[in-house]
Amino acid sequence: MNILDSKGRLFGKISVLDLGAALVIVFVIIGIFFFPGQTGSVAQVGVTTKPVEVDLIVRGLSVRDPQALLEEFREKGKTNIIIRNQPHGAVDVKSIELLTKTLAIPQPDGSVKALPDPRQEESFSSNLMITLGGRAQITENGPVLGNNKLKIGTPVELEGLTYNFNASVIDVRIK
Structure with missing residues (x-):
């Protein structure tokens, strides 16, 4: 079984683009809630x-x-x-x-x-x-x-x- 098939899916089930979008969303949520930065003006x-x-x-x-x-x-x-x-x-x-x-x-x-x-x-x-x-x-x-x-x-x-x-x-x- 190939890791990446001809349609760009990992193991024939998950699209690489969908996986990348999900990772970006997770990193943004982690960045907002766990590392909010400085507060105040x-x-x-x-x-x-x-x-x-x-x-x-x-x-x-x-x-x-x-x-x-x-x-x-x-x-x-x-x-x-x-x-x-x-x-x-x-x-x-x-x-x-x-x-x-x-x-x-x-x-x-x-x-x-x-x-x-x-x-x-x-x-x-x-x-x-x-x-x-x-x-x-x-x-x-x-x-x-x-x-x-x-x-x-x-x-x-x-x-x-x-x-x-x-x-x-x-x-x-x-x-």
């Missing part, structure tokens, strides 16, 4: 994590009772942020301030004074300055929070139980 090797503070500005937020919103931020002490449509999670609210809206009003003597805006429709529009704190990975390109670079001008979405609005980063401080 190569991009995170040697990256340090430091506390950062981020100042955000919110302009023209339509809210009926801005003081209630400020109180909610102060009571919770945390808010969820979304950077470039990627959820990051909760960060600390270090401070929040309601900015007064003023208008430049020319005076009879030619000078200009900043006076509170008297328009009724502007009473429901608020400007806020919010300082958030958290831990970010510090890379050579700057701080990374939630797998997104956090730099001045980056749009950030804040989300809580009763609010969801956008803000813009105006300052980043690495501690």
Whole structure:
């Protein structure tokens, strides 16, 4: 009896190609489960994590009772942020301030004074300055929070139980 017949079968029963394919599959399974290699991302090797503070500005937020919103931020002490449509999670609210809206009003003597805006429709529009704190990975390109670079001008979405609005980063401080 020949080991390999004219049709390429071993001992007349098993095809050489089928046997080769089966061996490749077995080696792949052994390689995946018994020798998985290194875990984790190569991009995170040697990256340090430091506390950062981020100042955000919110302009023209339509809210009926801005003081209630400020109180909610102060009571919770945390808010969820979304950077470039990627959820990051909760960060600390270090401070929040309601900015007064003023208008430049020319005076009879030619000078200009900043006076509170008297328009009724502007009473429901608020400007806020919010300082958030958290831990970010510090890379050579700057701080990374939630797998997104956090730099001045980056749009950030804040989300809580009763609010969801956008803000813009105006300052980043690495501690």
